[in-house]
Amino acid sequence: MALTKEQTQHFYHKLLHMQKELSGEKKKTQSMTEEVGELSNGVDNHMADHGTLVTDRMTDQTVKEIDRELLEEVNHALQKIKDGTYGICEKTGQDIPYERLEAVPYARMTVEAQADVEDDLETDAPSFEREFHQQVKDLSNKETIDQKSSQTYEILDREQDSN
Known part of the structure; x- marks a missing residue:
């Protein structure tokens, strides 16, 4: 069953909110040199402190990359609303269930189609x-x-x- 105008508006506003959160001002992080410099000025620094710093930096970079990719998906979904194709599976052409869109408003495919695509990627x-x-x-x-x-x-x- 295709989405009603009210449901589409609901998702449009939900996606706009997500877009605003994802593209908002991010906390400025120190450069790695500044952070290591702070650690190296101390007397009793342990190698684990440096390892923790590197791990934290890698985690931050991973989270930023995930946020960037998620923002692209949100922008794609907003474009689909403008094009009139929102809520239609890109693989099968079937309607994406409302419940799935409520959980993942930027979903491009039905759960089954997404699982098929992920299975294909994993085997390849x-x-x-x-x-x-x-x-x-x-x-x-x-x-x-x-x-x-x-x-x-x-x-x-x-x-x-x-x-």
Whole structure:
């Protein structure tokens, strides 16, 4: 069932809000040199402090990249609203269910079509690339971001145990 005008307006405003949040002024981070300089001025610095700094920087860069990609998806969805194609699966041409759009307003495909595309990507990608994408998912998933049960933490634990 196609979206009503009111439903489309609801998603339009939701997407505009997401666009505003994602393109807003981000917290300015110090340069790596400044941060390392601050650490190196101390007397009892430990190598782990430097490792933590590098890890934090990499996490920040990953989150910024995810935000940039999400902003592109939101902008694409807003363009689809203007074009009159919002809520239609790009792969199958079927209507994307309202519930899916409520959860993921920038969705391009139905759940089934998205799963097919992801399965195709996973089977075609080299194993290190699949592992990397799983780690990015873990880092960006609010449910696993602070949990030791994610694949990313399992890999880090294995590497630490082997050293």
